[in-house]
Structures are given as structure tokens and as C-alpha cells.
Amino acid sequence: xxxxxxxxxxxxxxxxxxxxxxxxxxxxxxxxxxxxxxxxxxxxxxxxxxxxxxxxxxxxxxx
Numbered sequence: 001x002x003x004x005x006x007x008x009x010x011x012x013x014x015x016x017x018x019x020x021x022x023x024x025x026x027x028x029x030x031x032x033x034x035x036x037x038x039x040x041x042x043x044x045x046x047x048x049x050x051x052x053x054x055x056x057x058x059x060x061x062x063x
Contacts, residue, residue: 007048009038015046019054029054 010018015035016026026046029035034057036050 009040009045009047010051012044012046015051018048018051 007014012023012026016023019026026035027044030037030044035046035054037044037046039045
């Protein structure tokens with residue numbers, strides 16, 4: 001059993017911090033469909049899987 005619990009949903013601020021970007025940039029990415037989010041009442045939340053999927057979709061500079 002893992003001693004580290006995975007965060008199920010991150011709010012905008014924590015999701016932006018996880019991706020090392022501003023909340024405004026994260027909002028833009030959500031609106032464009034580049035990052036998937038879910039509604040929790042009137043707030044947007046992000047899963048770690050959705051944030052990691054965005055990172056994996058970014059181009060790399062592989063030589």
C-alpha cells in the first residue's frame with residue numbers, strides 16, 4: 001500500500017502551480033480544450049491525469 005495519497009482533484013491555483021504556470025494561462029488552456037477540467041459546483045477542478053496528459057502532449061526537443 002502506498003503511503004502517499006494521490007490528489008483526486010486540484011483547484012485552479014494548485015493545478016496552475018502543478019504545471020508551473022499562471023492561473024490565467026491555465027484558464028486559457030481549459031477554454032481552448034488543451035487541458036480537460038470538471039465542474040465542482042461553480043468551480044473548475046483538474047485531475048492529475050488530465051494535467052499529466054497536457055504535459056505529455058507538449059512537443060519535446062529530442063535530438
